Amino acid sequence: MAMSLAFHIVFAVIGIAMPVLMILAERRWLRTGDPVALELAKRWAKGTAVLFAVGAVSGTVLSFELGLLWPGFMEWAGPIIGMPFSLEGFAFFTEAIFLGIYLYGWDRISRRAHLWSGVAVAVSGAVSGIFVVIANAWMNAPTGFRVVDGQAVDIDPLAAMATPAAFSQTLHMTLAAYAATGLAAAGVHAWFLLRGKDRTFHTVALRIALMVGIPAALVQPVSGHLSAQFVARHQPAKLAAMEAHWETQPHAPLRIGGWPDEARETTRWSIELPGMLSFLAFDRTDAVVTGLRDIPRDERPPVAVTHVAFQVMVALGTMMAAVSVWALVTVLRRRELVRERWLLRALVVMTPAGFIAVEAGWVTTEVGRQPWIIHGVMKTADAVTPMPGLAVPFALFTALYVLLAIVTTIILGRQMLVVPKTPTTTRPVPTPPATLPVAAD
């Protein structure tokens, strides 16, 4: 499951944001008639097609695996939290339908209808992502039921969807999708610009990719702060693990880096900023932050993994925001992007950053919730299937996904490499003969 999710999340993230790039390029073409923008829209559409297909089938695996691996969880939680999954089903349906129309309908429907199909893909993609994250948010802050003798009673699926974790988590994840994909696309096109390939094409591509990536990367730290404040109030064990914070105290320091030693209950080699953790979590430097020592050992998440993953996510997010500021300033000063070679190099380096940050953030929230599958209600160990030998399907899906990842990369690489020197329009414009033959009728 973890493997499937780790694989799927990258495709889901691209599937949410890539259609936005694609329709921005198409809109540019419709506005300016620039054939380069049309070529770009088509190229991105092909990339979206490949990634969406692999994302769709890996998502199918997930919807089955919820039951295959966690029948206990689904039997218990299905009635409470199935609702967003059902809604996601419809949103995903809409996305698949309009993507089919978009990809195969270039010459079959009007230009306006085509652009709006692209918009439908982008919107339904974002909506289906939000529904899935709501379900995950509920696992962090379960609401909408009461537990009586181990059974859920007074179930209210709407209250479950309105879990307090939903807002900060969906915002954070959706922004992550746009930031990661936008900056990754920018990085790819920056690389081609550095290599001196097809300057006009890649400059247009870079500008559109930055239009999506920069705003998202700049707002992301704020939404991250909101998420962390939520965690501080509802999941103190997770916050303590994220920060590798052992001692319950006011004026709690913010730790940067370091390695938590779970046996000795200390964190070594970290830079400590006094009072900053209290301030960031509760807006006051004298606020008391619960430490791991006050949490029973069997309810502590794995501290090292959570802490390191969290640090990686924050570090990459900060770097992405910094590069975004740099790029924004460059664009606002009307500098020619292709001449700013150091900025292009920085963008190339940042290409995988967003996806690594997404993976790290996902590890933080999932591992940080352990040992619970539903925070405070059900432990992961109680939800797993009774079938023995689960290592076999794990190895099988891992091998399958590694294979798919390699092939997808190769195919996308080939797609990028066949950029024509002079982009052509789809349909040769007929040039009327110099003298129209009157006798034709």
Add this chain to the structure above:
Amino acid sequence: MPHLLPDVLPPLTLANALAALVIVSLTLYVLFGGADFGGGVWDWLASGPRRRQQRTLITDAIGPIWEANHVWLILVVVLLFTGFPRAYAAVSVVLHIPLTLMLVGIVLRGSAFTFRTYDTRRASAGRRWGRPFAMASVVTPVLLGMCVGAIASGEVGRPVTGRSFADAYLWSWLSPFTVACGLLSLSVFAYLAALYLWVEAKGPGLRADFRQRAAWSAAAVFATGATALATAWYDAPKIIAGLVSSRWAIALHVATGACALTAIWTLWRGRPARLGRIAGAAQVVGMLFGWYASMYPYVIPDTLTIEASAAPDVTLRLVLGACAVGTVVLLPSLWYLLRIFKGAGSAFERLEKATGEYEAVRTSIAELP
């Protein structure tokens, strides 16, 4: 017959209504998604002088719609785990192995098809991705049919505790009956695909190819269906009892048979293909509803009824509401998709015609002295 309806139709409870939605989704998955798998089967079995045209037709027919068709299955799964969590949990514990293998098939089929479409080195891509696409299209329907057969046989309902691994997780879904069900679903998918392609094929040669394939697969449907029934006497006696339980069921089987005969009649005559397609699809719907009717009121025969496995009313009510709202979005979108790519006199066909006329005029202009 004034009280016919109350006799034959199940009472309209929330659980039954949601079960009906699951049934409708599953049926649509078979009719649309199943045919996409069937297309893969015919890609694998492409032969004769028009081998290449057959494969092109299949690719063009599946391309724009397979992802949308695939979502019917996802809908079935999410409605099951939201509305009938206990049945879903039981099924996914016992059928872990075939479901996992089926997922691998689904992943390989979809990925290979997409890779084949978008690999820029088309010539080698056709060969490299054609094989996994075709193989996965053959294996996946068999596994799906086996899972359905295992549910129908009631084996899924037995608790797993205290049984050996092989007994609990292998023999529960491996029996002559489930194998027959697997082959039956493969035949049905191939049959549907051949009928649809018969309608969509351009040119008499290609049309004849798929008419012949539809006829062969119709025979396969009968053979595997008969085998499934024969093995059910031993492996799934409840299904046999359910099949002949009421006048309603008998009437359904008669209607199914009439549809089958109509489809075969059109195949034999060679026209009208569109009627053959409708009759064949109706035959498959009839077979599926015969199976559902024989299961009612159980989700898992002898163990879990629809009512007993259903989620609380509040959830059912909300999910039904969500489905109503979702359908309002879904149906027009689906209609739009199918109208663009499958409709007679669709915008595409008009465009093709116009392009043809334009080319003709251009040629005649070019030929002018």
